[in-house]
Amino acid sequence: MNVDFDPSLEAFREEVCAFLDTAPTDAIREAGRKTTSVFAPFEATMEWHRLLYARGWAAPAWPVEYGGTGWSLEQRYIFSEEHWKRDLPPLLPNGLIMVGPLLMELGTPEQKRQHLPGILSGKDYWTQGYSEPSAGSDLAALSCSALADGDDYIINGQKTWTTLAHKANKMFMLVRTNRDGKKQQGITFLLLDRTDYPGMHIRPIIGLDGVAEQCEVFFDNVRVPQGGRVGAENEGWSVAKALLKHERGGAAHSPAIRRKLDAIRAAARDATASFGGPLSEDPVFQRDLGELEAEVASFEHVEKLVLSGHALADDPAMPSLNKVMSSELSQLLSIMMTRVAGIDALPLQLEALEVGSGVQPLGDPFSLVAMPYYLNTRAASIYAGSNEVQRDLISRNLQTLRA
Amino acid sequence: MNFEFSDEQVMLRDSLSRLLDQRYAFELRRRIMAGQAETGIWSELVDMGIVAMPLPEACGGLGGSASDIVAISELFGRHLVIEPLLPSVILTGRALARFDPAGPVPQWIADIGTGALRGAFAHEEGSGTGASSTLSTKLYEGEAGPRIRGSKKLVLGGGEAGVLLISALSETKAVCLAAVPADAEGIEVRRYRALDGRPVADILLHDVAVDRAAIMAGADAALEALLADARLALAAEAVGAMAVLMATTADFAGTREQFGRPIGSFQAIAHRLADMKIAYVKARASLLYIAALADSGRATSRDISVLKAQVGRLGREIAQGAVQIHGGIGMTDELPVGHYLKHILTIDGLFGNTDYHLREIGRVVAAA
Incomplete structure (x- = not known):
């Protein structure tokens, strides 16, 4: 057994640190400190994306032939570690982690040529059109329709939870192209090369966190070219499943x-316990913090075993296991953040949260983000396949293994 | 990074598994616990090199590493093994190897390594934490040499041991370890069994004379290492037990029918099984990771506390889930499920339970 990264990677780590210490602008750093979601503040994060692209590091997980870094899993872990240590905003996942890898796997040469460069450089932002008001966990029940008409499809219907669609210039989506037979069989995967087609109307939804x-x-009768179809007509479900793999794992x-x-x-060192004295010396807090530390440690151990190529990595349920563990751990952390912030979590400070607003927060920076992060993170157990669906998959897998 | 057992470890585990499958089957457990002679496997463990394995090579052992101990102990947990490898060799033998090799010490180590002598680590006094700050047993200078006075509880293998390794405080409150023959004058042994069938004993030390050559003064580091070994080995046993509970409960849920279908098809059961799987994956990953850390000599007491706390709380989650999903039959002594539950509960209680280790982690982490 060996617990260390390959020692030759220390030079790599130094190279990463040197860049991360100097390259980000003030706005990018501010965006990192004000990140309260998987989706970091848009404009500054896209600026960071373009800086990383210029350095050749926008896509740690992409192969070199598509302009990625070609880094090993260990290198990617080191990069991620150093990136987070500096509170930098994580790049938006839709292009780099979801549709990009999907196109590499299933896109036509033309689609790759047309779309991958813009995803890599940060020129384009893709929104995901999957869910509908009546198709959430039961995604295959989707009904937004696309009717073939000449070289085009005509789309009618509605998509929801299209993250940052109002900032996006591209969209990937699932549409219904056939209503006969099993519901999974009449679905098609489409790329929209614009989000301002006539008949498209985007309405932002204010979330629990006020954002x-x-x-x-x-x-409404939106005409789009059929050239945006990935895979065959009516076979979008398997395309979507291939993408889910990228969304959940990796x-x-x-x-x-x-x-x-x-x-x-760090915040607990300056906080006071309810019954007096420093919070960090409160026995109840110590026990609860100890439990969080133990849970965080175990999760790190799981991920390190997986990246080392341990047999655990081959568990077919691992993407679901990781999704449940990471989302529920984020939620536990978010609860602890609001506990430590105490009443300083209660002021509603939407302006202070905006990058570049110049509005000073009422309390410390930790307290500013605690409640928005808590509220936003309620979604972690809902999106990307709700945790109830993940538990179904984990359990089904246990029973399959048994047979 | 590599968290797989080595080829040698895998081979050893394979042969140990075969032995335990044949000789330590659950059906034999009542006779094993009654100590019936034909059920013993101690001499086989000696022959396989497992008894000598944890001892340093300089003492005639095989220089077993932390991951060697984990590799063996995990299988012990799978098979509910109560042979005294932990108290005799992993604890007493390895600790004695840290003593100056003087007086009776080298012979004791050698005899522990051949399995001829059994040792026990008499440490617990009632706090349940293992912390040296709770010790009250005294090592003092009597008229004719050093003596030890105090009382110890729940000493694993304490009734069968020929030599006792005792933790105590000196007259200057320094942590010491002292080894004495178990038949020395003034030692009173009260034997019983722990919840999971392990033979244990309370040991009263009525001003017992100690050979000066068998005392380690300033033993803080040695005690810390002992406790780390104890917690790591017990955690491995717990994870082994959790694996069996996980597999048998998933099996049961897939075959047991109520309302005309397998109970595992009900979402309430399915999700509890999923939670058990999540708990198991976390516990086993922490076991392997911290074993690897210990192999490199870098496992801190906080790392060990994380492991001990996690197997305590996650083990309980799995074991209680296993009883619940088995339903009425899970409440019987005839099924292994309850035996594994009691194994896990016993392990949780030894050398600091979940609550102790969680608070200890939090105390250290909050101050860091």
């Missing part, structure tokens, strides 16, 4: 989670 992160998108979450715990520890 317009989600949107709904209405389609990247390590423990560096982000470890960083949250560090912030909690």
Whole structure:
């Protein structure tokens, strides 16, 4: 057994640190400190994306032939660790982690040529059109329709939870192209090369945290080219499943989670316990912090075993296991953040949260983000396949293994 | 990074598994616990090199590493093994190897390594934490040499041991370790069994004379290492037990029918099984990771506390889930499920339970 990264990677770590210490602008750093969601503040994060692209590091997980870094899993972990330690905003996942890898796997040469460069450089932002008002966990029940007409499709219907659609210039979506037979069989995967087609209407949705992160998108006879179809008509379900694999798995979450715990520890040193004395010396707090630390440590151990190629990595339930563990751990951390912030979590400070607003927060920076992060993170157990669905999958897998 | 057992460890585990499958089957457990002679496997463990394995090579052992101990102990947990490898060799033998090799010490180590002598680590006094700050047993200078006075509880293998390794405080309150023959004058042994069938004993030390050559003064580091070994080995046993509970409960849920279908098809059961799987994956990952850390000599007491706390709380989650999903039959002594539950509960209680280690982690982490 050997617990260390390959020692030759220390030079790599130094190279990463040198860049991360100097390259980000003030706005990018501010955006990192004000990140309260998987989706970091848009404009500054896209600026960071373009800086990383210029350095050749925008896509740690992409192969070199598509302009990625070609880094090993260990290198990616080290990069992620150092990135989070500096509170930098994580790049938005839709292009780099979801549709980009999907196109590499299933896109036509033309689609790759047309779309991958813009995803890589940060020129384009893609929103995801999957969910509908009546199709959430039961995604295959979707009904937004696309009718073939000449070289085009005509789309009618509605999509929802289209993250940052109001900022996006591209969209990937699932549409219904056939209503006969099993519901999974009449679905098609489409790329929209614009989000301002005539008949498209985007409405931002204010979330629990007071931020317009989600949107709904209405389609009224929207005519789009059939050239945007990925895979065959009516076979979009298997395309979507291939993408879910990218959405749920792959990247390590423990560096982000470890960083949250560090912030909690630091904040607790300045906080006072309900019955007096420093919070960090309160026995109840110590026990609860100990439990969080143990849980964070175990999750790190799981991810490190997986990235080392341990047999655990081959468990077919691992993407679901990781999703449940990381989302629920984020939620536990978010609860602890609001506990440590105490009443300083209660002021509603939407302006102070905006990057570049210049509005000073009422309390410390930790307290400013505690409640918005808590509220936003309620979604972690809902999106990307609710945790109830993940538990179904984990359990089904246990029973399959048994047979 | 590599968290797999080595080829040698895998081979050893394979042969140990075969032995335990044949000789330590659950059906034999009542006779094993009654100590019936034909059920013993101690001499086989000696022959396989497992008894000598944890001892340093300089003492005639095989220089077993932390992951060697984990590799063996995990299988002990799978098979509910109560042979005294932990108290005799992993604890007493390895600790004695840290003593100056003087007086009776080298012979004791050698005899522990051949399995001829059994040792026990008499440490617990009632706090349940293992912390040296709770010690009250005294090592003092009597008229004719050093003597030890105090009382110890729940000493694993304490009734069968030929030599006792005792933790105590000196007259200057320094942590010491002292080894004495178990038949020395003034030692009173009260034997009983722990919840999971392990033979244990309370040991009263009525001003027992100690050979000066068998005392380690300033033993803080040695005690810390002992406790780390104890917690790591017990955690491995717990994870082994959790694996069996996980697999048998998933099996049961897939075959047991109520309301005309397997109970595992009900979402309430399915989700509890999923939570058990999540708990198991976390516990086993922490076991392997911290074993690897210990192999490199870098496992801190906080790392060990994380492991001990996690197997305590996650083990309980799995074991209680296993009883619940088995329903009425899970409440019987005839099924292994309850035996594994009691194994896990016993392990949780030894050398600091979940609550102790969680608070200890939090105390250290909050101050860091």
